[in-house]
Amino acid sequence: MASSQLDVGRDGLSKLRSALPFTGRDWGLLLVIPGVVLFSSFMLYPIVYLFYISLTDATFAGSVIGGGAELIGLANYVQLLGDPQFWTSMSTTWLFVAVSLVVKVFVAVGIALLLNHARVVGKRYMRAAVIVPLGFPGIFTITVWRGMFSDARFGVFNTLLGRYNEFMSALSAPQALLFDVPIGFLSGRWEAFFAYVTTEVWLAYPFMVIIIVSALQDVPKSLHEAAMVDGAGWLQRFRTVTLPAIKGPVLFASILTAATSFQQFLIPWVFNQGGPARQNELIIVYGYREAISFNEFGLSAAILIVAIAFVGLFMLVAVRYGGLAEGVGEE
């Protein structure tokens, strides 16, 4: 492929060649173009089309295809801004991203530190075991978590809480420390939100642990030893040696997992379809439901365009300031 491309160049088409914006040197572009074309046609084109739908009054797929929809400008977006459900959904989504991110970072750093600790025997096997969740499909693990959070009296967590109550009662602990079982994990607003966050953290921690552990292992042992010699305590060593080493990777992992949290669809959908009473509809679920359950294609498209714009903006900022694209610029 390479030489033929160069041959064409040598075939006396030099005039045309100099007029083109690229030269024979640029044949690498040919290796890249198929992927760009495939990606654009299946990912970028639908986004553009989605934007078009968001400008119409389409109500269901047939009206989009059959040309029954008419352009109504930005009416869908105006309607969206006046829809209280949109604001509920937006704030819930951001809260979900923020809370789960904070918990994720603490959990993952804790696990990584423990499984990289000199005193833990067999930490390599524990590390291998701990990242198991990554290997299973999301629909599987999320459904399992729904089972754990079952509202039923004998659901897994309710049973565990019951055991805990018995144990605490046996110690004659004050009533305030007991739980009021069964807890309707999926039927209360904040209970369901708590269930979402727990599951999201569980799904994302392996990725963060992998990244943090590999950063921790790059810290030279001598650095810790030198700090110890200087009489630095655990906290001081953590602040001066460990933290600078893992700050970059943690930021990197945070950016990536926050972007996926924002687009979380499966957890709310499988747990209780964003319920109860639409209070926990994360933004993608909200858009999906408007189209599938309420036949509001135009409005749904507007919601999803807003969501995509947010994620795009987020990634743009992250790439620019998070150093995500290191290695792009080097020439």
Place this chain on the structure above:
Amino acid sequence: MSVIRSFAALVAAKLVAFATAPKRFVLTVRRAIYDLRTGKRTPWDVAKSVLMTLFGLAMVLVLLFPLFWIFAASLAEGTRLFTTSGIFPDPSTYNLGAYRWVVFESDFFFVEGDWGYPQLVLGGSGGLVSFRWAGTETGPGAVFNSLYIVSVTLAAGFGMIVPAAYAFSRRRFVGRKRILYGYVLFTQIGAGLSIATLVALYSLFSSYGLTNNLFVLGLFYAAGAIPFNTWLLKTYMDNIPVSYEEAAMVDGASFLETIREVILPLTKPGLAVVLIFVWLAGWNEFIIAQTLLRPENYPLSVELYNIATEGRFSTPWTRFAAFANLFALPVAIVYFAAQRSVEDGLSFGGMEG
């Protein structure tokens, strides 16, 4: 063949490492006792190590609790799961009934588990009396749809990712920076994005008559996998010194030979990771598949989802668990065999502090 052999060697090495782990553990314990006796370590020092290890073990158990639970559940067909007796089913009732159901009654391998049956043939080309396997009457099941989708995804994905990653890593060309920048922007916009565009996708696919088409669906998954995996493989190739290729060139190797003899062998771990990720892209997705396909073309992921959501409170846990285990296990095994590569691959991108 060599791929299979090296994979088998990898799995064997892992198994050996696991099998000899207790021996090394005993050695560690002996060492600690010896140190205690000779006074090299104080009892408090050893106790701290023991406590930390126990703490680590407890944490692993807590983190993996959902998986233990569902695995135990898959062995309990015919018993009631949510009862007063506890979370885990009684071990004396363990049975493989749920797995039997998946193989012989569900649509996993063949529709309604109809594998066909041996048939006596009189006369014919096979002599006077011969056996032959009568084919299934209901047709192939979901696993064949899944495999078909995944093969398209893998073929298209690899055909586009590997050359592009090479070009990004080794060539300078017009628009390189811009395209790469765009890819990085899209690395983390995978599943969520395809659900977000589902409304448009459905309309587009319908108007082009592409719904219910497994081939196009496979291409679609490949398209979604391109940005992240191209970026991943590109960073991997960046770590191969250019001097290796130059040395090969000096020795008279042609361009294609350097690719075959230098680049590809050295990128093998990266290729393994990309293989896993691209495979998962085609194997796990189900929302798009469910929307675009008709029931006879459902892959395993959609079937699994349907089992899970048969009723809000009545998920048949044992059957679901058995189905899901058979669905996820092949991938999980490959994943753990290549775990080291996956870890290296995921911590990519100049992330050293």
